[in-house]
Structures are given as C-alpha cells and as structure tokens.
Amino acid sequence: MARGAGGSDGGTGSFLIGLIMMIGGGYLLLDGIVVRPNFGLGARAFGIGGVSITSGMILIPFMFGVGMIFFNSKNWIGWLLAGGSLVALVFGVIANMTLQLDRMTAFELITILVLTVGGIGLFLRSLRAG
Secondary structure (H helix, E strand, O other): OOOOHHHHOOHHHHHHHHHHHHHHHHHHHHOOOOEEEOOOOEEEEEEEEEEEEEEEEEHHHHHHHHHHHHHOOOOHHHHHHHHHHHHHHHHHHHHHHHEEOOOOOOHHHHHHHHHHHHHHHHHHHOOOOO
C-alpha cells in the first residue's frame, strides 16, 4: 500500500504544494528585509562593563598579533591576539546591524504571509494521518 508524505496518509500533493508555498513565502520575506550596518572605524562595536570598545581599538591588538605571527609563526600569543581580534570585529559588525522591512504594499505583505503561513499549514496537514 502506497503511503503519502512522511509515511502518513496526508497526501504527497499537499506536501509538495505546502513546501513550494513555504519556500516562496520565505524567499519573498527575506528578500523584503533590508540590512543596514551602523558600523565604522570610530563606531562603538560593543561595550564591556560600561566601557565602549570601538572597531579601531579592536584593530590595535590585531596589528600586534599579526606582527608577532610574522616574527615567529609558532607564537601562540600572536595567534590568540589576531584570532581574538578578528572574532571581536565580526561580533561587533553583527551586533551593530539593523534589520528593517523594505517599503512594500499591503497586497505584497498579505501575499507573503498567506504563502508562508498557508504553506506551513498545508505542509503540516500532509504529515498527519488522514
């Protein structure tokens, strides 16, 4: 006896349509998000104990670490300084991102929501026993 999606009797058609709707709605939603960085060389990357750490301050130990690595590549302190500075810089950039929805019409927003939530509904309905 042939079974549907996920081994249930829910139906492969509902599964595929729901999956396509979820993917389409998710794509349109992510396509409508605008990412704006608020990060520069003098901008505050993050704070530690009320002290603002700027991206320029992060680059100082990075420079020392790179210099130590070029002098002696087996120096673990140089690798720690350079690697830790890069991690802190990436952390600071990500922490200072602003995510906003792009300007869109009500029709576009309703279409995105219906595709995403309707697709989730069809997808989940196809997985339950009929």
